[in-house]
Amino acid sequence: MNVHIRYSEPESDDRLGHAYDGIGHRTIDVLKQLLPFDDYDFYLCGPPPFMQSPYDGLTGIGVRRERIHYESFGSGTGLKPGDRVEALVRTGQSGEGTVPVRFAKSAITAEWSRERGSLLEVAEAAGLAPLFGCRSGICGTCATKITSGAVDYIEEPLAPRRQDLLLCCSIPAGAGAPADGANPGVVLDL
Numbered sequence: 001m002n003v004h005i006r007y008s009e010p011e012s013d014d015r016l017g018h019a020y021d022g023i024g025h026r027t028i029d030v031l032k033q034l035l036p037f038d039d040y041d042f043y044l045c046g047p048p049p050f051m052q053s054p055y056d057g058l059t060g061i062g063v064r065r066e067r068i069h070y071e072s073f074g075s076g077t078g079l080k081p082g083d084r085v086e087a088l089v090r091t092g093q094s095g096e097g098t099v100p101v102r103f104a105k106s107a108i109t110a111e112w113s114r115e116r117g118s119l120l121e122v123a124e125a126a127g128l129a130p131l132f133g134c135r136s137g138i139c140g141t142c143a144t145k146i147t148s149g150a151v152d153y154i155e156e157p158l159a160p161r162r163q164d165l166l167l168c169c170s171i172p173a174g175a176g177a178p179a180d181g182a183n184p185g186v187v188l189d190l
């Protein structure tokens with residue numbers, strides 16, 4: 001087994017070739033230098049933002065998704081947009097259709113649909129810039145007050161919620177599920 005250790009910010013007493021083998025993030029170009037890139041499976045493990053770049057890079061050079069296996073630190077998260085919501089759809093917790101999302105402070109109304117992902121992604125697509133950190137329910141940075149409506153969690157978050165919701169891993173409750181009358185959606189204090 002060959003191990004290649006990279007530090008994004010080595011300390012002054014870290015010695016190249018001893019403590020670490022390279023500086024900077026592990027990009028797809030670094031992987032191409034280190035690996036023969038033949039007919040292989042790839043295994044990724046780490047926080048989702050750490051894995052997203054190699055995942056995108058590998059699929060970008062034609063590696064099939066089924067050859068890329070990954071495990072998230074913290075709550076499980078899909079790397080392909082819509083993966084997490086697709087999982088909810090498969091388990092019957094969410095369905096087709098759109099649901100209104102009102103950002104009250106910004107006086108903006110958007111629509112959630114399963115292709116649009118989490119409420120954080122809906123807010124960003126609407127031109128808002130809510131605070132976020134991990135984007136996977138761990139840090140609590142994206143906590144936002146909900147004024148009306150309810151949400152389902154794509155994954156059970158690790159961060160405490162109190163009366164706030166975590167934008168990065170939530171979608172409108174019962175989103176798209178068949179119901180009498182339209183889903184009234186959610187109103188967020190954002």
Ligand code: FES
Binds near residue numbers: 141
């Ligand atoms: S961004 Fe970290 S919990 Fe949402």
